[in-house]
Amino acid sequence: PEAITIQELANRMAERAVDVIRMLMKQGAMHKITDVIDADTAQLIAEELGHTVKRVAASDVEEGLFDVVDDSTDTEPRSPVVTVMGHVDHGKTSLLDALRHANVVSGEAGGITQHIGAYQVASPESGKKITFIDTPGHAAFTAMRARGAKVTDIVILVVAADDGVMPQTIEAINHAKAAKVPMIIAINKIDKPDAKPERVRTELLQHEVQVESMGGQVVDVEVSAKNKTNLDKLLEMISLQADLLDLKTNAMRPAEGTVIEAKLDRGRGPVATVLVQRGTLRVGDIIVAGAEMGRVRALISDQGETVDEAGPSVPVEVLGFNGPPEAGDRLAVVENEARARQVTSYRAHQKRENAAASASGMRGSLEQMMS
Ligand code: GDP
Numbered sequence: 378p379e380a381i382t383i384q385e386l387a388n389r390m391a392e393r394a395v396d397v398i399r400m401l402m403k404q405g406a407m408h409k410i411t412d413v414i415d416a417d418t419a420q421l422i423a424e425e426l427g428h429t430v431k432r433v434a435a436s437d438v439e440e441g442l443f444d445v446v447d448d449s450t451d452t453e454p455r456s457p458v459v460t461v462m463g464h465v466d467h468g469k470t471s472l473l474d475a476l477r478h479a480n481v482v483s484g485e486a487g488g489i490t491q492h493i494g495a496y497q498v499a500s501p502e503s504g505k506k507i508t509f510i511d512t513p514g515h516a517a518f519t520a521m522r523a524r525g526a527k528v529t530d531i532v533i534l535v536v537a538a539d540d541g542v543m544p545q546t547i548e549a550i551n552h553a554k555a556a557k558v559p560m561i562i563a564i565n566k567i568d569k570p571d572a573k574p575e576r577v578r579t580e581l582l583q584h585e586v587q588v589e590s591m592g593g594q595v596v597d598v599e600v601s602a603k604n605k606t607n608l609d610k611l612l613e614m615i616s617l618q619a620d621l622l623d624l625k626t627n628a629m630r631p632a633e634g635t636v637i638e639a640k641l642d643r644g645r646g647p648v649a650t651v652l653v654q655r656g657t658l659r660v661g662d663i664i665v666a667g668a669e670m671g672r673v674r675a676l677i678s679d680q681g682e683t684v685d686e687a688g689p690s691v692p693v694e695v696l697g698f699n700g701p702p703e704a705g706d707r708l709a710v711v712e713n714e715a716r717a718r719q720v721t722s723y724r725a726h727q728k729r730e731n732a733a734a735s736a737s738g739m740r741g742s743l744e745q746m747m748s
């Protein structure tokens with residue numbers, strides 16, 4: 378059943394919460410400001426206070442935020458978005474760091490690059506850009522998938538040549554397959570004397586990953602993140618795979634994107650790293666992500682530079698949220714603040730209700746366990 382807190386009801390009517398509590402008291406019910414009342418009671422109070430009530434469904438509130446149906450205007454090519462996965466200590470972080478410093482899109486090599494959780498590099502031969510999500514780890518990938526966010530076009534599966542296929546390698550394979558995301562295998566640590574790349578290929582075959590030399594379609598590249606061996610080749614293979622995927626977008630529309638990570642920064646307030654996926658995000662845009670809203674105060678590129686806008690496949694740090702959203706939350710630009718408030722207060726309410734429902738569910742099962 379629908380419900381609302383007294384505080385929220387008062388906010389929406391622009392009335393004082395004490396007046397709402399007073400009205401409820403007249404009806405013989407004692408309430409605190411944080412109490413939840415049902416929708417019928419809320420409607421009665423609102424009407425008595427002279428407001429017209431319009432109950433809205435989720436479909437009304439969320440309507441038009443994401444244009445998931447119409448992709449007919451997605452005609453411009455966009456850069457691929459790549460996530461690195463693999464077993465612990467196989468070299469994910471090392472590889473991401475090596476790639477970042479090998480071919481940073483702009484700025485001097487060796488220059489200080491600010492960590493924003495995602496970055497772009499240029500493929501050395503074609504000059505085409507590739508976006509890397511710099512938060513290796515299956516948890517991030519799973520969290521995003523759980524929220525229905527699809528950010529990754531290609532998974533780089535890192536397998537250490539001296540260790541071979543391990544439990545988290547298999548986990549990553551399963552994630553990529555479930556998400557129907559193509560994989561490129563980076564056989565890492567080939568500099569090591571005990572590297573056995575051939576054994577890696579055989580082990581992959583046992584998990585139904587068939588690399589080209591084993592008669593399959595999956596591309597593999599032998600690399601050393603330590604010695605920076607074959608990184609250009611890996612980037613080129615990513616570009617080729619991306620060409621096959623024929624990724625398209627439309628930059629000429631309000632931005633849609635996904636929150637990669639977010640935090641509350643002491644000096645700068647809520648900061649979210651956002652991957653723009655369609656449209657162009659601009660300073661001044663009114664945005665919603667999950668139950669948070671804001672107005673874009675500043676955009677900071679992966680180079681740590683302030684920018685006015687960010688187009689499709691571009692990762693950018695967003696300042697101006699009222700609170701930090703969650704990784705995997707989808708970002709949308711809305712027409713005005715009233716619309717942003719409508720969406721976020723509705724979502725906040727849903728979130729509280731879900732939390733309450735799962736808490737009471739837990740109590741229920743506890744009671745069952747005790748009886
Ligand atoms: P992650 O847990 O997958 O992120 O792995 P890391 O990048 O932290 O690497 C784990 C260890 O392997 C570190 O000690 C790295 O220095 C080392 N390492 C990573 N890549 C290579 C490589 O190409 N060659 C060698 N010899 N060591 C590597």
Ligand code: MG
Nearest residue numbers: 469470471513
């Ligand atoms: Mg790591």
